[in-house]
Amino acid sequence: MxxxxxxxxxxxxxxxxxxxxxxxxxxxxxxxxxxxxxxxxxxxxxxxxxxxxxxxxxxxxxxxxxxxxxxxxxxxxxxxxxxxxxxxxxxxxxxxxxxxxxxLTEDTADMTMALILAVSRRIIEGAKIIGKDNTWQGWSPTWMLGRRIYGKRLGIVGMGRIGQAVARRAKAFGLQIHYHNRKPVHASIEDELEATYWDSLGQMLARMDIVSVNCPHTPGTYHLLSAPRLKLMKPEAIIVNTARGEIIDENALARMLKAGEIGGVGLDVFENEPAVNPRLLDSPRAVLLPHMGSATxxxxxxxxxxxxxxxxxxxxxxxxxxxxxxxxx
The missing domain is CATH 3.40.50.720 (NAD(P)-binding Rossmann-like Domain)
Structure with missing residues (x-):
């Protein structure tokens, strides 16, 4: 130079x-x-x-x-x-x-937990009700029921820096930590997080209440969460993605959401950004953010x-x- x-x-x-x-x-x-x-x-x-x-x-x-x-x-x-x-x-x-x-580790992990809470407790749906039109009719014991996250199983796909930061936050919320990675993390980290390693992604997905995608996008992780793998998830389970949109088969996810085959989704990233699948936009069980996980x-x-x-x-x-x-x- x-x-x-x-x-x-x-x-x-x-x-x-x-x-x-x-x-x-x-x-x-x-x-x-x-x-x-x-x-x-x-x-x-x-x-x-x-x-x-x-x-x-x-x-x-x-x-x-x-x-x-x-x-x-x-x-x-x-x-x-x-x-x-x-x-x-x-x-x-x-x-x-x-x-x-x-x-970006801590900021992205914060956003991951925000999405887990927003989807599970229907926070965005509730916030929209108290808006300009204010359609709220008052408290009811059976209205706007979400799901408790305490005691649930969280499956983290990709246990790098961000995945571990998510796990630490989730553990504080009382979630049980499970993860899929290319290889197990160091035993001291597993012990700290009380985390369970799954060599098989499919076996982990089938057992989780919440799935968080935190792995990088590479040729090997393109559509890692494919239609067949997504079908393994429990119908009440939710999935959040703060990594890259290409890791999930977005069309398959949108179809399952519309059919009621998955409980909800929280997405900060999309497969064809800035375009968003219209079927996701139409779903009240989808919390969608414009790639702002690291925006601090x-x-x-x-x-x-x-x-x-x-x-x-x-x-x-x-x-x-x-x-x-x-x-x-």
Whole structure:
């Protein structure tokens, strides 16, 4: 990298403190209007940038990367997941990829518990009744009955940082912790969480009252919760997803919800974002949020600081701390 400040193109508007620091350190080009870049605009960006800072909604696939200029040496993703980037093609072209792991754990776990409570206790349905039209007729012993979460079994799909943070919160609420993972977590973590490991996802799903999806989206987890697996769940069970929409077969989930074959769903992510399946929108038993699980001021600033550290380390000639290799995806 030459002595001049590297050109850093940021695809979306970031917190002011983060943008200011990027401008101080680099020749940073900001997206002041926060308008998502089109594929053609992304191509133009990779032709100009020394370093690209995309977000998880920017698809940096092979077709984009093959048109990148020779000067593009780094993609510093503003996000934990890198399923939006063709990491293998980037590596073949000598482009370093980084992400922002760890900083979204607590925020996403908070949102997971919020969805579990919202679906189980019908919080959104209740809030809508006391609105502008206020159709509430007063308390009734059999009206708006939800389900208690205390003492229920929670099955966590993916026991990484976020899955473990969810488990700690859920344990405090009196839930029994079960999990499916590529391999069991360390025995000390299992003991702390009093968690039960299931090698078979299907066997776990069939026994759970609540299922939380917390694994990353990879080719191996696409439609991990397929129609046959979803059919294994108890009809009164609920499922929440704060990971990636592609992990669940959304059409199958919508069909089951409409048919009353599942108790309820809480989704912060969708298979074809920002589009949402109309059948989900029509269901009173679906709590739907616009991908806001990590949307806290503190979380966004922490993400920005990670991006800056990764870029500064790379520019200084060292391996960035959050480098992502193809073997890790």
């Amino acid at each position: 030459s002595k001049r400040k590297p050109v850093v193109i940021i695809t979306r508007k970031l917190p002011e403190a983060v943008e200011t620091r990027l401008r101080e350190l680099f020749d940073a080009r900001l997206n002041e209007h926060d308008k998502p870049l089109s594929p053609a605009e992304l191509v133009e960006a990779v032709k100009q940038a020394d370093i690209l800072v995309p977000t998880v909604t920017d698809r940096i696939d092979k077709s984009i990367l093959m048109q990148a200029g020779e000067q593009l040496r780094m993609i510093a993703n503003f996000g934990n997941g890198v399923d939006n980037i063709d990491v293998e093609t980037a590596a073949l072209r000598g482009i370093t990829v980084t992400n922002t792991p760890g900083v 001021i503190e979380g966004r600033i922490d993400m920005g600081e990670k991006v800056i550290i990764n870029i500064k380390t790379f520019v200084d000639g060292h391996t960035p701390p959050d480098r992502v290799l193809p073997s890790m995806v």
